[in-house]
Amino acid sequence: xxxxxxxxxxxVAGAATPALTSGANPVSTAAPxxxxxxxxxLAGLNTQLLTAEQGLQSLAAGHVxxxxxxxxxxxxxxxxxxxxxxxxxxxxxxxQDVLRMQV
Numbered sequence: 883x884x885x886x887x888x889x890x891x892x893x894v895a896g897a898a899t900p901a902l903t904s905g906a907n908p909v910s911t912a913a914p915x916x917x918x919x920x921x922x923x924l925a926g927l928n929t930q931l932l933t934a935e936q937g938l939q940s941l942a943a944g945h946v947x948x949x950x951x952x953x954x955x956x957x958x959x960x961x962x963x964x965x966x967x968x969x970x971x972x973x974x975x976x977x978q979d980v981l982r983m984q985v
Contacts, residue, residue: 927962934959 937952946952 923966927966930955930959930962 934952934955937946937955940946941949941952
């Protein structure tokens with residue numbers, strides 16, 4: 883299982899911040915919280931993936947006494963990745979809906 887580098891992902895989220903906050907849009911006051919939330923959640927996901935990968939490597943090396951813990955870590959990481967994918971899909975869907983709005 884390969885881990886996603888948080889720095890690369892958060893730099894993309896951070897790059898989108900000026901575009902969201904520029905202009906006289908009254909909704910832009912809520913925008914700075916979203917990139918921070920995304921960064922925090924991606925860091926948590928990255929931590930889960932790294933923990934699962936380390937557990938899998940320990941299992942392969944024969945250093946794990948409890949297979950159950952490793953399997954739980956792997957399943958939690960898999961579910962967290964699926965949730966992240968669903969959130970990404972929903973955010974893109976909402977973004978496309980906003981682009982289609984008539985002003």
